[in-house]
Amino acid sequence: AQSVTQLDSQVPVFEEAPVELRCNYSSSVSVYLFWYVQYPNQGLQLLLKYLSGSTLVKGINGFEAEFNKSQTSFHLRKPSVHISDTAEYFCAVSDKGNAGNMLTFGGGTRLMVKP
């Protein structure tokens, strides 16, 4: 079984400032890692994913994340945020050994970008 913890439920930040959204996971098996974004009244959109290889992953909209196996973390970063980045962000994992697409999500972090 896996679990995902997003350490901050809300992160307020000023426009053009850098931001980091933290994600830690716990799993007895190897996992794939994902970050999704959800805008109001919409479904989830994939920002980036880590499957294997380089631990620094670049995604859409200028986001990137770094996989740290020893700390079981997958923190999301953006060097300069925009008002349009205001949304809820979800970290998720899936079991590498499972043939399916089942995702285990964290509780979400609401990013609030202020002008």
Next chain:
Amino acid sequence: KAGVTQTPRYLIKTRGQQVTLSCSPISGHRSVSWYQQTPGQGLQFLFEYFSETQRNKGNFPGRFSGRQFSNSRSEMNVSTLELGDSALYLCASSLKMGRNEQFFGPGTRLTVL
């Protein structure tokens, strides 16, 4: 290509009733997963279908069921609705099972009164 579509978008039911939600995946996608999103429990996996067979199931009571048709469209059913079933139900599709990107629909918001 059209995205994942879910119908209806909003639904109001009363306790004890049953409900059926529909999901049409992206054309060519054969895997469909369902998730429940609530403020208290967050996003929780319900089940996944591929080639008309349930491949994975989350920890939900038997009142929650689903099926997939030969054209990959999927439905989920909740019987004997409870107040706690009020949630946003999200459907996601992907080309196949495995480490594939899932594309989410906008969801169906179910309110149980």
